[in-house]
Amino acid sequence: MNDSDISDLARMLPVPGARDFQAGRQQTLKEHLMTEYRTAGDHRAGLSPVRRARLRPRILGAAAAAAAAVAVAVAVALPASHPSASQPASGPAAHLAAWTVTRQADGTIHVSFFGELRDPAALQRALRADGVPASVTFIGQQNPACRIDAVQQRLSDSRARALARAYIRSHPGSHPNTGNGTWLAPDRPGDALAIRPAALPSGDGLQIAVMRGIPLGPAGPWPYPKDSGHAVFEVGLVKASPRCTGS
Amino acid sequence: MEQSLRARIRDGDPDAFGMLFDEHSRAVCNLAFRLTGDWPSAEEVTSLTFLEAWRLRARVELTGDSLRPWLMGIAVNVCRNMSRAARRHHAAMARLPQAPVVPDFADELAERIDDTAKLAKVRVALRTLSPGERDVVALCVWSGLDYAAAAQALGIPVGTVRSRLSRARSKLRKGIREPEAASEQVEGSRENAARQVQGRIR
Numbered sequence: 210m211n212d213s214d215i216s217d218l219a220r221m222l223p224v225p226g227a228r229d230f231q232a233g234r235q236q237t238l239k240e241h242l243m244t245e246y247r248t249a250g251d252h253r254a255g256l257s258p259v260r261r262a263r264l265r266p267r268i269l270g271a272a273a274a275a276a277a278a279v280a281v282a283v284a285v286a287l288p289a290s291h292p293s294a295s296q297p298a299s300g301p302a303a304h305l306a307a308w309t310v311t312r313q314a315d316g317t318i319h320v321s322f323f324g325e326l327r328d329p330a331a332l333q334r335a336l337r338a339d340g341v342p343a344s345v346t347f348i349g350q351q352n353p354a355c356r357i358d359a360v361q362q363r364l365s366d367s368r369a370r371a372l373a374r375a376y377i378r379s380h381p382g383s384h385p386n387t388g389n390g391t392w393l394a395p396d397r398p399g400d401a402l403a404i405r406p407a408a409l410p411s412g413d414g415l416q417i418a419v420m421r422g423i424p425l426g427p428a429g430p431w432p433y434p435k436d437s438g439h440a441v442f443e444v445g446l447v448k449a450s451p452r453c454t455g456s
Numbered sequence: 457m458e459q460s461l462r463a464r465i466r467d468g469d470p471d472a473f474g475m476l477f478d479e480h481s482r483a484v485c486n487l488a489f490r491l492t493g494d495w496p497s498a499e500e501v502t503s504l505t506f507l508e509a510w511r512l513r514a515r516v517e518l519t520g521d522s523l524r525p526w527l528m529g530i531a532v533n534v535c536r537n538m539s540r541a542a543r544r545h546h547a548a549m550a551r552l553p554q555a556p557v558v559p560d561f562a563d564e565l566a567e568r569i570d571d572t573a574k575l576a577k578v579r580v581a582l583r584t585l586s587p588g589e590r591d592v593v594a595l596c597v598w599s600g601l602d603y604a605a606a607a608q609a610l611g612i613p614v615g616t617v618r619s620r621l622s623r624a625r626s627k628l629r630k631g632i633r634e635p636e637a638a639s640e641q642v643e644g645s646r647e648n649a650a651r652q653v654q655g656r657i658r
Contacts, residue, residue, distance in 0.1 A: 214621045218597045221628045222578050225571035227486045228495070237553055238499065239477050242506050245548045246470035249510070348554045420554050 310335040318404045326419045333455075341406050342414030342454035344447065354452035355416050414454030416447045462523065465509075466516050477506055480524050484531045487599050491535040491590075493575040495568075496555060504541040505531045507548055528599050529609030532591045584631045589624040592617050 230238075309321050310332070318339050326332065333345035344352045404415060447453055464472035481502055488501035508530045516526065534541045542549060582590050588610075595606040596617065607614040 214618075214625050215597055217625050218593055218621065218628065221625075222581060222593065222597065223574060224490045224578055224598060225574055227482070228489065228571070229482065230485065230499075231555065234499070234555060235481060238481065238503055239474060241548075241552050242477060242503065242510075243470055243474055245507065245551070246468070246473055246510055249468075 308332060310339055312339055316405065316407055318406065320404070329419060332417075336404075336415075336417075337455045339406075341404055342409070342449040342456050343404075343417060344414065344453050344455075345417045345419070348418040348420050351416060351418055352453055354450065355414075355447040355454070412449055414447050414449035414456075416453075462516055462518055462520065465513050465523065466518070468510070468513055473506065473510060476509070476523060476527070480527050481506070483524065483599060484527055487528060487531055487594055488535055490575065490578070490598050491532070491594055492538075493572065493579050497538075499555065500542075500549070500552075501531060501534050501538065503549065503552055504534045504538070504545055507545045508534060508541060511544075525595075525601055525605040525609040528595055528601060529611070532594055532610070535594075536587055536591070581628055581631065584627050585624050586620075588612075589620045589627070592620040593624050596621060 308326060309319075311319050311321070313319060318336065318341055320332070320336070329345040329347060333343055336343040336345065344355050346352060409415070449456060461472055461475065465476065484505050485495075485498050485502040488498035488505075489495055492498055492501060505527060509527060512530065516523070582593070585593065591610055592606055595601045595609055596603065601609060603614050603617045607617045610617070
């Protein structure tokens with residue numbers, strides 16, 4: 210063995226020392242994998258790994274499509290301006306995916322979740338239909354057409370808090386993907402975003418990013434202890450444009 | 457003990473995979489961090505590596521020492537062709553919760569920027585190497601695998617590991633201008649010392 214090759218290469222390629230996972234992240238990654246392993250092992254024990262790999266996306270695709278259909282159905286079936294109707298039956302169907310967008314008497318738009326958000330595009334359509342110039346995506350997949358300028362980065366914490374208010378706890382912080390200055394976590398299961406379109410500064414829209422894979426609302430287990438500092442939503446101001454917010 | 461763990465891995469025992477994750481995920485993630493240059497991608501590589509390990513578990517031999525070389529070999533392959541692995545495990549990855557966003561503390565942030573800058577420099581140097589050379593550098597220099605373990609991880613003869621390392625060294629020497637080499641040496645000296653100690657332990 211030629212150790213001088215190794216030590217020379219180490220000297221020529223100086224890398225940072227070993228780093229650790231963020232608190233709790235290793236456990237999250239592990240739990241995700243364990244669920245995947247168990248699902249694969251439980252349901253398709255008779256199939257070869259290759260066959261399993263081919264089957265899974267199709268089966269899950271169908272499940273996701275069904276869930277999205279539930280979301281749309283719930284959103285459409287509930288009358289607007291009727292927040293009390295937005296409490297679904299506490300059956301398993303409600304857990305799949307559901308959200309409602311309701312307009313309050315004072316013009317505030319409430320978004321409530323009763324399960325996991327699976328189709329941000331549908332929520333985006335519903336918000337736009339209710340007059341909110343909005344871009345809705347999963348966290349980390351924000352629309353690149355949405356621009357947040359430097360001044361807004363600094364201001365967005367207070368401004369977005371004013372816009373997306375009610376039932377929301379706001380944490381100052383920054384988001385590495387967007388430079389967006391605000392991230393928000395609802396205080397209680399079932400709590401929602403509340404948006405006042407009239408309070409949006411002229412020419413601005415809202416960028417809403419939701420954490421993927423998290424059951425939201427009373428039908429699902431609340432994902433994180435309230436003070437753990439996990440972001441469930443990120444809400445920020447963006448320049449409204451056809452490609453970003455639809456108008 | 458290790459042998460029965462290997463048998464359980466081959467049988468697709470989720471708990472055995474859990475133990476594997478506990479023991480090796482940090483090393484896998486740090487290797488991926490050095491190869492990809494950013495931590496979120498490194499976490500993604502880590503998840504993909506363990507999903508690939510599950511898919512490829514039938515290839516684990518019943519006898520042998522630590523499974524770390526096997527995992528590291530999978531990790532360098534995932535880094536080399538991340539889009540293919542991501543496509544293969546698309547559905548599973550879609551269910552992976554996003555990393556939480558935490559407020560940046562100034563000194564932590566500064567340290568991260570330092571790390572990222574250092575890795576960006578290293579990645580420029582790595583571009584002069586072939587993918588095969590980069591893999592052996594990652595395994596032998598950064599992950600502390602010996603030549604035999606690296607050969608096993610990559611499925612190549614030990615002689616090839618040696619020759620790739622030697623070629624990598626010559627190429628990098630040629631590529632580094634003297635003043636830059638001197639300043640990099642100062643910057644990296646403390647970590648190099650630590651790494652050389654690790655190297656001797658193995």
